[in-house]
Amino acid sequence: MSSPSLVAEVADAVRSAAKIPSNVAITDNSRLIDDLNIDSLDLVGVLLQIQDHFDIVIDDDAVPTLSTVSDLARYVAQQRGAAAA
Amino acid sequence: MSERIVVVGHGAVTCLGRGMDATWDGLIAGRSGIRRHASLPAESFLTDLAGMVTEFGPGTPTEDSAIAKLSARYLHLAMASAREAWADSGCEGREFDRNRVAVVVGSAFGGVDLLDAEQARMSRRKSLAASPYLVPGLIVNQAGGQIAQHLGLYGPSVAPANACASGGHAVALGAMFLRSGEADIALCGAGESSFTPPIVNGFATMKALLGRKPEDRSETDPGQASRPFSIDRAGFVLAEGSGAIVLATESAARRYDLHIQAELLGWAINSDGYHMAMPNGERIVQCLRTALERSSVRPGDVGYYNAHGTSTVVNDRVETQAIKEVFGDRARDLPLSSIKGALGHSLGAASAIEAAVCVRVLRDQILPPTINHCPDPELDLDYIPNTARSAPVDIVMSASFGFGGTNNALIFRRWNS
Numbered sequence: 235m236s237s238p239s240l241v242a243e244v245a246d247a248v249r250s251a252a253k254i255p256s257n258v259a260i261t262d263n264s265r266l267i268d269d270l271n272i273d274s275l276d277l278v279g280v281l282l283q284i285q286d287h288f289d290i291v292i293d294d295d296a297v298p299t300l301s302t303v304s305d306l307a308r309y310v311a312q313q314r315g316a317a318a319a
Numbered sequence: 320m321s322e323r324i325v326v327v328g329h330g331a332v333t334c335l336g337r338g339m340d341a342t343w344d345g346l347i348a349g350r351s352g353i354r355r356h357a358s359l360p361a362e363s364f365l366t367d368l369a370g371m372v373t374e375f376g377p378g379t380p381t382e383d384s385a386i387a388k389l390s391a392r393y394l395h396l397a398m399a400s401a402r403e404a405w406a407d408s409g410c411e412g413r414e415f416d417r418n419r420v421a422v423v424v425g426s427a428f429g430g431v432d433l434l435d436a437e438q439a440r441m442s443r444r445k446s447l448a449a450s451p452y453l454v455p456g457l458i459v460n461q462a463g464g465q466i467a468q469h470l471g472l473y474g475p476s477v478a479p480a481n482a483c484a485s486g487g488h489a490v491a492l493g494a495m496f497l498r499s500g501e502a503d504i505a506l507c508g509a510g511e512s513s514f515t516p517p518i519v520n521g522f523a524t525m526k527a528l529l530g531r532k533p534e535d536r537s538e539t540d541p542g543q544a545s546r547p548f549s550i551d552r553a554g555f556v557l558a559e560g561s562g563a564i565v566l567a568t569e570s571a572a573r574r575y576d577l578h579i580q581a582e583l584l585g586w587a588i589n590s591d592g593y594h595m596a597m598p599n600g601e602r603i604v605q606c607l608r609t610a611l612e613r614s615s616v617r618p619g620d621v622g623y624y625n626a627h628g629t630s631t632v633v634n635d636r637v638e639t640q641a642i643k644e645v646f647g648d649r650a651r652d653l654p655l656s657s658i659k660g661a662l663g664h665s666l667g668a669a670s671a672i673e674a675a676v677c678v679r680v681l682r683d684q685i686l687p688p689t690i691n692h693c694p695d696p697e698l699d700l701d702y703i704p705n706t707a708r709s710a711p712v713d714i715v716m717s718a719s720f721g722f723g724g725t726n727n728a729l730i731f732r733r734w735n736s
Binding site for chain 1: 440
């Protein structure tokens with residue numbers, strides 16, 4: 235499980251990239267497409283923002299597994315762990 | 320007889336203000352919107368003189384949230400003046416056929432600031448992955464696309480990219496849609512913001528922009544950098560901005576009970592077929608004459624001429640000579656001015672702003688001045704130097720000329736005059 239601060243940081247990145255209004259809550263369980271109404275173009279923008287912000291590379295094969303904010307946070311944590319290892 | 324085409328709304332966003340009223344008030348007061356800008360540092364830009372719209376656009380509190388994903392400034396500028404003109408038209412409260420509203424919004428360069436930012440990001444990240452918003456934000460027709468999307472307008476849409484004549488071309492093309500019967504209403508305009516090092520420095524190395532010289536009067540007062548028709552004019556000052564007007568057929572304006580502000584009597588567009596960047600006086604004369612003939616207006620009937628007047632040595636000389644040839648004995652009695660002295664040159668947007676200003680001229684019966692004017696013996700017309708002038712005016716003409724050898728002229732008449 236990812237730390238609450240990392241989830242919040244990912245949520246902020248998602249909000250910034252997809253220009254999600256401040257009155258729309260983003261939680262760790264928020265589904266990017268179904269709950270946040272992020273379309274396929276926005277999803278690419280979100281993933282790019284996550285890569286830039288956390289200085290990681292998201293593998294194309296991993297993208298289908300990243301459907302929620304917590305999925306993204308977990309992936310970021312894994313990549314950071316791999317980089318630190 | 321063709322149906323009359325009327326103006327029912329107008330708007331502008333310029334370095335003098337984020338709306339038509341502020342722009343007009345500044346013009347009439349003889350103020351300049353030209354400043355030196357820290358956002359144009361010397362390590363990247365050959366000049367920091369510019370006409371910028373401050374506290375506006377992506378990333379600011381005034382950001383238009385509807386188009387926030389697309390951070391190209393030209394889009395936000397075009398959208399702002401389009402919203403203003405559309406609100407001014409009163410269309411929104413009426414029942415009208417949205418399939419018969421054309422959107423004709425141009426730009427010279429489109430979203431090049433977004434391209435510049437994205438290239439920097441990719442370089443910084445050492446990544447080949449580009450933002451998915453880059454291509455949509457870069458293309459010139461996206462301004463019209465976003466306006467159509469967010470105002471709900473579904474008629475024909477085109478985006479003239481005709482350099483410094485784009486906005487005037489947009490007005491003429493919109494009128495053509497009305498005259499051909501393809502639309503009842505046309506939202507026409509242009510937006511521009513192209514402050515990237517290659518473009519600013521490209522204009523500078525062409526010697527089109529005012530360069531820095533210790534004795535230049537802009538060194539002590541940046542507001543005096545743009546000085547059309549003056550003896551010491553030495554290049555234009557790059558600006559950003561947007562302008563828009565809403566045209567309608569007279570029958571549509573009456574059907575929807577819209578407030579008619581002016582009539583677009585006629586227009587002309589032609590090509591120099593001459594040079595990539597130098598104007599051709601002969602073709603400009605032809606363009607002005609064609610607009611007059613199509614409008615059934617005699618040269619002596621024109622009460623005000625809004626000049627292209629870029630403040631370059633060549634343009635202002637060629638345009639003055641063209642006016643003399645077209646207007647003959649009446650040229651010296653024709654009040655004319657270039658508002659680029661106050662606003663700088665916003666390239667594609669300039670002539671859309673100038674069209675909106677012409678509507679204000681007819682409404683308020685005030686002629687905006689050419690500010691910073693110091694007489695040039697070679698240029699001996701009435702440039703309305705430095706101070707606005709009240710004058711009865713029924714017919715105004717606005718002309719613009721673009722790189723690539725493309726010209727337009729628009730003729731407006733006071734409604735019910």
